[in-house]
Amino acid sequence: xxxxxxxxxxxxxxxxxxxxxxxxxxxxxxxxxxxxxxxxxxxxxxxxxxxxxxxxxxxxxxxxxxxxxxxxxxxxxxxxxxxxxxxxxxxxxxxxxxxxxxxxxxxxxxxxxxxxxxxxxxxxxxxxxxxxxxxxxxxxxxxxxxxxxxxxxxxxxxxxxxxxxxxxxxxxxxxxxxxxxxxxxxxxxxxxxxxxxxxxxxxxxxxxxxxxxxxxxxxxxxxxxxxxxxxxxxxx
Numbered sequence: 001x002x003x004x005x006x007x008x009x010x011x012x013x014x015x016x017x018x019x020x021x022x023x024x025x026x027x028x029x030x031x032x033x034x035x036x037x038x039x040x041x042x043x044x045x046x047x048x049x050x051x052x053x054x055x056x057x058x059x060x061x062x063x064x065x066x067x068x069x070x071x072x073x074x075x076x077x078x079x080x081x082x083x084x085x086x087x088x089x090x091x092x093x094x095x096x097x098x099x100x101x102x103x104x105x106x107x108x109x110x111x112x113x114x115x116x117x118x119x120x121x122x123x124x125x126x127x128x129x130x131x132x133x134x135x136x137x138x139x140x141x142x143x144x145x146x147x148x149x150x151x152x153x154x155x156x157x158x159x160x161x162x163x164x165x166x167x168x169x170x171x172x173x174x175x176x177x178x179x180x181x182x183x184x185x186x187x188x189x190x191x192x193x194x195x196x197x198x199x200x201x202x203x204x205x206x207x208x209x210x211x212x213x214x215x216x217x218x219x220x221x222x223x224x225x226x227x228x229x230x231x232x233x234x235x236x
């Protein structure tokens with residue numbers, strides 16, 4: 001497993017593969033976020049809660065909500081607590097953590113969109129519960145669950161549709177995050193071209209928006225996306 005000092009090094013072709021690859025990047029970042037503590041012995045019978053101000057739900061409840069074992073949850077919590085002693089991650093902290101993996105670019109905007117996807121209740125902070133539920137979907141969820149999570153990320157205003165404006169904002173943030181050191185060098189109109197290709201493929205009825213049904217149907221017929229969905233299964 002790579003250490004914190006290394007970067008995922010996304011390439012141009014990865015950016016062009018679509019939602020499956022972006023889920024992989026998300027999983028990679030969060031796995032690195034907690035991986036330094038996963039190898040530790042997990043013999044404690046319960047989570048260590050005394051050092052945090054926000055106490056997560058009990059192990060049994062989290063185990064029922066996720067596809068992690070008790071031992072995995074304990075290890076995940078140790079990593080989370082070491083990075084976030086208060087038990088909560090606000091957006092500024094989240095951006096700081098995420099940007100460490102993309103020093104060659106500006107990950108601020110993409111981290112903002114990603115933060116909102118993990119902040120399920122919209123209260124401005126990611127709790128340990130939010131973290132492990134989202135991570136469980138990305139690591140162990142069904143293809144349907146992973147794609148729904150990705151749709152929620154792209155649906156910025158959460159109205160049930162992905163518009164070209166929303167997709168363009170996401171794509172610009174991804175290209176900004178990749179930085180100017182990609183090969184071949186990205187053209188300024190590359191994000192817009194990506195969006196046009198996305199809508200040509202996804203917008204089945206050509207009404208200018210992509211619904212969850214269109215998104216699911218198209219992604220599940222795309223071999224590249226489906227193979228990307230399998231990359232991080234059982235990584236822990």
